[in-house]
Amino acid sequence: MIDLQDAMINEGLIGGLMIGLAAAIMLLAAGRIAGISGLVASAAGLISGSSNRKYAIFFIVSLLLGAWIAEVLTGQVVTRYPDMLTLAIGGLIVGYGTRMGSGCTSGHGVCGLSRLSKRSLFATPIFMASAIITVTVLNMLGVDQ
Amino acid sequence: MNKELIATIISGLIFGAGLAISGMADPVRVKGFLDILGGNWDPTLMFVMGGAVIVMAVAWVLQKSMTHTWTGSEFFLPTSTTIDRPLILGAVLFGIGWGIAGLCPGPALIGLVLEPLSAAVFVISMLAGMYIFKLVKP
Numbered sequence: 637m638i639d640l641q642d643a644m645i646n647e648g649l650i651g652g653l654m655i656g657l658a659a660a661i662m663l664l665a666a667g668r669i670a671g672i673s674g675l676v677a678s679a680a681g682l683i684s685g686s687s688n689r690k691y692a693i694f695f696i697v698s699l700l701l702g703a704w705i706a707e708v709l710t711g712q713v714v715t716r717y718p719d720m721l722t723l724a725i726g727g728l729i730v731g732y733g734t735r736m737g738s739g740c741t742s743g744h745g746v747c748g749l750s751r752l753s754k755r756s757l758f759a760t761p762i763f764m765a766s767a768i769i770t771v772t773v774l775n776m777l778g779v780d781q
Numbered sequence: 782m783n784k785e786l787i788a789t790i791i792s793g794l795i796f797g798a799g800l801a802i803s804g805m806a807d808p809v810r811v812k813g814f815l816d817i818l819g820g821n822w823d824p825t826l827m828f829v830m831g832g833a834v835i836v837m838a839v840a841w842v843l844q845k846s847m848t849h850t851w852t853g854s855e856f857f858l859p860t861s862t863t864i865d866r867p868l869i870l871g872a873v874l875f876g877i878g879w880g881i882a883g884l885c886p887g888p889a890l891i892g893l894v895l896e897p898l899s900a901a902v903f904v905i906s907m908l909a910g911m912y913i914f915k916l917v918k919p
Contacts, residue, residue, distance in 0.1 A: 648825035651803020652832025658796035659833065660840035664847070665788030667856040670796060672886040677911050688857065691789045696890060698793025703891035705794070706801035713801045715892060716809040717899040718882060726882025727889070727903035729874055731910020734886060736918075737871020738859075741885045744872075745830055750837035754862045759872040766876025771815040774880070 659747055666691065671743025672699075673734035682735075737763070784852035800891050803829045808883025815880055878910075 659670040678692035707713045734740045748756020804810045813823030892900025
Protein backbone atom coordinates (compact mmCIF):
# COMPACT_ATOMS: atom_id res chain seq x y z
CA MET A 637 0.00 0.00 0.00
CA ILE A 638 2.85 2.35 0.86
CA ASP A 639 4.57 1.46 -2.41
CA LEU A 640 1.38 2.18 -4.32
CA GLN A 641 1.05 5.53 -2.61
CA ASP A 642 4.69 6.35 -3.44
CA ALA A 643 4.10 5.44 -7.07
CA MET A 644 1.09 7.72 -7.18
CA ILE A 645 3.12 10.58 -5.80
CA ASN A 646 5.96 9.97 -8.26
CA GLU A 647 3.52 9.96 -11.18
CA GLY A 648 2.05 13.16 -9.85
CA LEU A 649 5.44 14.83 -9.58
CA ILE A 650 6.57 13.66 -13.05
CA GLY A 651 3.27 14.76 -14.58
CA GLY A 652 3.53 18.08 -12.74
CA LEU A 653 7.08 18.71 -13.95
CA MET A 654 5.91 17.99 -17.53
CA ILE A 655 3.00 20.40 -17.13
CA GLY A 656 5.43 23.03 -15.82
CA LEU A 657 7.78 22.43 -18.75
CA ALA A 658 4.89 22.74 -21.20
CA ALA A 659 3.69 25.99 -19.61
CA ALA A 660 7.29 27.28 -19.65
CA ILE A 661 7.60 26.57 -23.40
CA MET A 662 4.25 28.28 -23.99
CA LEU A 663 5.49 31.34 -22.10
CA LEU A 664 9.11 31.58 -23.27
CA ALA A 665 8.66 30.47 -26.90
CA ALA A 666 5.08 31.45 -27.75
CA GLY A 667 4.70 34.38 -25.33
CA ARG A 668 1.40 33.13 -23.98
CA ILE A 669 -0.06 31.83 -20.73
CA ALA A 670 -0.98 28.14 -20.78
CA GLY A 671 -4.29 28.76 -19.05
CA ILE A 672 -6.64 26.05 -20.27
CA SER A 673 -9.98 27.76 -19.54
CA GLY A 674 -8.87 30.89 -21.43
CA LEU A 675 -7.55 28.82 -24.32
CA VAL A 676 -10.83 26.86 -24.49
CA ALA A 677 -12.87 30.06 -24.58
CA SER A 678 -10.54 31.53 -27.18
CA ALA A 679 -10.66 28.39 -29.34
CA ALA A 680 -14.46 28.38 -29.11
CA GLY A 681 -14.55 31.98 -30.31
CA LEU A 682 -15.98 33.22 -27.00
CA ILE A 683 -13.40 35.96 -26.51
CA SER A 684 -14.17 38.81 -28.85
CA GLY A 685 -11.29 40.43 -30.70
CA SER A 686 -8.88 37.70 -29.66
CA SER A 687 -5.85 37.28 -31.91
CA ASN A 688 -5.01 34.05 -30.11
CA ARG A 689 -7.68 31.81 -31.56
CA LYS A 690 -5.43 29.94 -33.98
CA TYR A 691 -2.90 29.24 -31.20
CA ALA A 692 -5.63 28.16 -28.82
CA ILE A 693 -7.02 25.66 -31.33
CA PHE A 694 -3.58 24.23 -32.08
CA PHE A 695 -2.79 24.01 -28.35
CA ILE A 696 -5.97 22.13 -27.53
CA VAL A 697 -5.66 19.68 -30.42
CA SER A 698 -2.04 19.03 -29.35
CA LEU A 699 -3.18 18.61 -25.73
CA LEU A 700 -5.56 15.83 -26.74
CA LEU A 701 -2.93 14.23 -28.96
CA GLY A 702 -0.37 14.33 -26.13
CA ALA A 703 -2.78 12.62 -23.75
CA TRP A 704 -3.64 10.03 -26.38
CA ILE A 705 0.08 9.26 -26.95
CA ALA A 706 0.60 8.91 -23.17
CA GLU A 707 -2.38 6.55 -22.99
CA VAL A 708 -1.08 4.43 -25.87
CA LEU A 709 2.47 4.29 -24.45
CA THR A 710 1.58 3.62 -20.82
CA GLY A 711 -1.80 1.95 -21.28
CA GLN A 712 -2.75 2.85 -17.73
CA VAL A 713 -4.41 6.26 -17.69
CA VAL A 714 -7.25 5.72 -15.23
CA THR A 715 -10.53 7.63 -15.55
CA ARG A 716 -13.42 7.06 -13.13
CA TYR A 717 -16.15 9.53 -14.06
CA PRO A 718 -19.27 10.44 -12.11
CA ASP A 719 -22.74 10.13 -13.65
CA MET A 720 -23.89 12.30 -16.58
CA LEU A 721 -26.04 14.69 -14.51
CA THR A 722 -23.13 15.39 -12.13
CA LEU A 723 -20.88 16.01 -15.14
CA ALA A 724 -23.39 18.36 -16.75
CA ILE A 725 -23.91 20.42 -13.58
CA GLY A 726 -20.19 20.50 -12.74
CA GLY A 727 -19.26 21.45 -16.30
CA LEU A 728 -21.74 24.30 -16.45
CA ILE A 729 -20.48 25.82 -13.18
CA VAL A 730 -16.82 25.31 -14.11
CA GLY A 731 -17.38 27.03 -17.47
CA TYR A 732 -19.19 30.01 -15.99
CA GLY A 733 -16.87 30.32 -12.97
CA THR A 734 -13.60 30.09 -14.89
CA ARG A 735 -14.65 32.84 -17.30
CA MET A 736 -15.92 35.06 -14.48
CA GLY A 737 -12.76 34.46 -12.42
CA SER A 738 -10.45 34.66 -15.47
CA GLY A 739 -8.78 31.31 -14.96
CA CYS A 740 -8.60 27.81 -13.58
CA THR A 741 -6.04 25.44 -12.07
CA SER A 742 -3.56 25.97 -14.91
CA GLY A 743 -3.85 29.72 -15.44
CA HIS A 744 -4.17 30.86 -11.83
CA GLY A 745 -2.85 27.78 -10.04
CA VAL A 746 0.26 27.03 -12.12
CA CYS A 747 1.12 30.07 -14.24
CA GLY A 748 -0.22 32.79 -11.92
CA LEU A 749 1.01 31.47 -8.56
CA SER A 750 4.53 30.96 -9.92
CA ARG A 751 4.49 34.55 -11.27
CA LEU A 752 3.28 35.76 -7.84
CA SER A 753 0.38 37.41 -9.68
CA LYS A 754 -1.76 39.22 -7.12
CA ARG A 755 -5.03 38.06 -8.71
CA SER A 756 -3.88 34.43 -8.83
CA LEU A 757 -2.62 34.58 -5.23
CA PHE A 758 -6.21 35.47 -4.31
CA ALA A 759 -8.05 33.20 -6.74
CA THR A 760 -6.13 29.95 -6.15
CA PRO A 761 -6.70 29.55 -2.38
CA ILE A 762 -10.33 30.60 -2.92
CA PHE A 763 -11.10 27.95 -5.53
CA MET A 764 -9.13 25.31 -3.62
CA ALA A 765 -11.08 26.08 -0.43
CA SER A 766 -14.35 26.20 -2.34
CA ALA A 767 -13.67 22.81 -3.93
CA ILE A 768 -12.63 21.24 -0.60
CA ILE A 769 -15.78 22.57 1.10
CA THR A 770 -17.95 21.34 -1.79
CA VAL A 771 -16.53 17.79 -1.66
CA THR A 772 -16.76 17.73 2.15
CA VAL A 773 -20.39 18.91 2.16
CA LEU A 774 -21.40 16.49 -0.61
CA ASN A 775 -19.82 13.64 1.35
CA MET A 776 -21.53 14.72 4.58
CA LEU A 777 -24.87 14.80 2.76
CA GLY A 778 -24.06 11.35 1.45
CA VAL A 779 -24.51 12.40 -2.16
CA ASP A 780 -23.53 9.38 -4.20
CA GLN A 781 -22.04 10.31 -7.55
CA MET B 782 4.25 27.12 -40.15
CA ASN B 783 5.74 29.73 -37.84
CA LYS B 784 7.95 28.99 -34.86
CA GLU B 785 5.42 30.29 -32.34
CA LEU B 786 2.86 27.82 -33.59
CA ILE B 787 5.37 24.96 -33.44
CA ALA B 788 6.18 25.94 -29.82
CA THR B 789 2.44 25.98 -29.06
CA ILE B 790 2.04 22.47 -30.48
CA ILE B 791 5.05 21.14 -28.50
CA SER B 792 3.67 22.75 -25.36
CA GLY B 793 0.23 21.24 -25.90
CA LEU B 794 1.66 17.76 -26.51
CA ILE B 795 3.78 17.83 -23.32
CA PHE B 796 0.94 19.38 -21.30
CA GLY B 797 -1.53 16.71 -22.41
CA ALA B 798 0.91 13.85 -21.77
CA GLY B 799 1.83 15.36 -18.37
CA LEU B 800 -1.82 15.64 -17.35
CA ALA B 801 -2.47 12.04 -18.40
CA ILE B 802 0.58 10.71 -16.51
CA SER B 803 -0.16 12.84 -13.41
CA GLY B 804 -3.29 10.86 -12.56
CA MET B 805 -5.41 14.00 -12.60
CA ALA B 806 -7.51 12.72 -15.51
CA ASP B 807 -9.25 10.57 -12.89
CA PRO B 808 -12.01 12.51 -11.09
CA VAL B 809 -11.90 10.03 -8.18
CA ARG B 810 -8.23 10.87 -7.56
CA VAL B 811 -8.94 14.60 -7.68
CA LYS B 812 -11.83 14.24 -5.23
CA GLY B 813 -9.54 12.09 -3.09
CA PHE B 814 -7.27 15.12 -2.80
CA LEU B 815 -10.09 17.58 -2.16
CA ASP B 816 -11.62 15.29 0.50
CA ILE B 817 -9.19 16.32 3.25
CA LEU B 818 -11.46 15.09 6.06
CA GLY B 819 -12.27 11.78 4.39
CA GLY B 820 -9.59 9.76 6.20
CA ASN B 821 -8.02 8.44 2.99
CA TRP B 822 -6.44 11.61 1.67
CA ASP B 823 -4.65 11.37 -1.70
CA PRO B 824 -1.86 14.00 -1.85
CA THR B 825 -1.05 13.48 -5.56
CA LEU B 826 -2.55 16.76 -6.80
CA MET B 827 -0.26 18.69 -4.45
CA PHE B 828 2.77 17.12 -6.15
CA VAL B 829 1.33 17.82 -9.60
CA MET B 830 0.79 21.50 -8.83
CA GLY B 831 4.04 21.76 -6.86
CA GLY B 832 6.10 20.27 -9.68
CA ALA B 833 4.48 22.52 -12.27
CA VAL B 834 4.83 25.67 -10.13
CA ILE B 835 8.55 25.05 -9.48
CA VAL B 836 9.36 24.76 -13.20
CA MET B 837 7.19 27.77 -14.04
CA ALA B 838 8.82 29.87 -11.30
CA VAL B 839 12.15 29.37 -13.10
CA ALA B 840 10.47 30.27 -16.40
CA TRP B 841 9.19 33.56 -14.94
CA VAL B 842 12.69 34.44 -13.70
CA LEU B 843 14.01 33.88 -17.25
CA GLN B 844 11.09 35.81 -18.74
CA LYS B 845 11.89 38.91 -16.68
CA SER B 846 15.15 39.47 -18.56
CA MET B 847 13.65 38.85 -22.00
CA THR B 848 12.24 41.53 -24.31
CA HIS B 849 10.95 39.00 -26.85
CA THR B 850 10.24 35.27 -26.81
CA TRP B 851 12.77 32.69 -28.02
CA THR B 852 10.94 32.73 -31.36
CA GLY B 853 11.22 36.52 -31.57
CA SER B 854 7.55 37.20 -30.96
CA GLU B 855 5.98 39.48 -28.37
CA PHE B 856 4.65 38.45 -24.99
CA PHE B 857 0.87 38.51 -24.52
CA LEU B 858 0.52 38.50 -20.75
CA PRO B 859 -2.23 39.49 -18.31
CA THR B 860 -1.52 42.83 -16.67
CA SER B 861 -4.47 43.33 -14.30
CA THR B 862 -3.75 43.41 -10.56
CA THR B 863 -7.27 44.35 -9.44
CA ILE B 864 -8.93 42.12 -6.87
CA ASP B 865 -12.61 42.48 -7.76
CA ARG B 866 -15.90 40.70 -7.15
CA PRO B 867 -15.88 38.71 -10.41
CA LEU B 868 -12.43 37.30 -9.58
CA ILE B 869 -13.53 36.11 -6.14
CA LEU B 870 -17.04 34.97 -7.07
CA GLY B 871 -15.69 33.27 -10.21
CA ALA B 872 -13.09 31.39 -8.16
CA VAL B 873 -15.76 30.30 -5.65
CA LEU B 874 -17.99 29.02 -8.48
CA PHE B 875 -15.14 27.27 -10.26
CA GLY B 876 -14.27 25.50 -6.99
CA ILE B 877 -17.87 24.34 -6.55
CA GLY B 878 -18.02 22.89 -10.07
CA TRP B 879 -14.59 21.32 -9.68
CA GLY B 880 -15.65 19.70 -6.40
CA ILE B 881 -18.94 18.42 -7.83
CA ALA B 882 -17.47 16.70 -10.89
CA GLY B 883 -13.82 16.23 -9.89
CA LEU B 884 -12.82 17.79 -13.19
CA CYS B 885 -11.20 21.09 -14.12
CA PRO B 886 -10.82 22.21 -17.75
CA GLY B 887 -7.48 20.52 -18.64
CA PRO B 888 -8.30 17.02 -17.39
CA ALA B 889 -11.81 17.34 -18.88
CA LEU B 890 -10.37 18.10 -22.33
CA ILE B 891 -7.99 15.14 -22.31
CA GLY B 892 -10.93 13.05 -21.15
CA LEU B 893 -12.24 13.51 -24.70
CA VAL B 894 -9.69 10.92 -25.86
CA LEU B 895 -9.72 8.79 -22.68
CA GLU B 896 -13.43 8.55 -21.80
CA PRO B 897 -15.07 10.36 -24.74
CA LEU B 898 -18.77 10.18 -23.94
CA SER B 899 -18.62 11.26 -20.30
CA ALA B 900 -15.96 13.90 -20.96
CA ALA B 901 -18.03 15.31 -23.84
CA VAL B 902 -20.97 15.87 -21.47
CA PHE B 903 -18.70 17.88 -19.15
CA VAL B 904 -16.94 19.80 -21.94
CA ILE B 905 -20.16 20.73 -23.76
CA SER B 906 -21.67 21.91 -20.46
CA MET B 907 -18.49 23.86 -19.72
CA LEU B 908 -18.69 25.57 -23.11
CA ALA B 909 -22.34 26.35 -22.40
CA GLY B 910 -21.34 27.88 -19.05
CA MET B 911 -18.70 29.99 -20.77
CA TYR B 912 -21.22 31.08 -23.40
CA ILE B 913 -23.79 32.01 -20.74
CA PHE B 914 -21.15 34.12 -18.99
CA LYS B 915 -20.40 35.91 -22.25
CA LEU B 916 -24.13 36.64 -22.68
CA VAL B 917 -24.82 37.96 -19.18
CA LYS B 918 -21.60 39.76 -18.30
CA PRO B 919 -21.99 43.53 -18.12
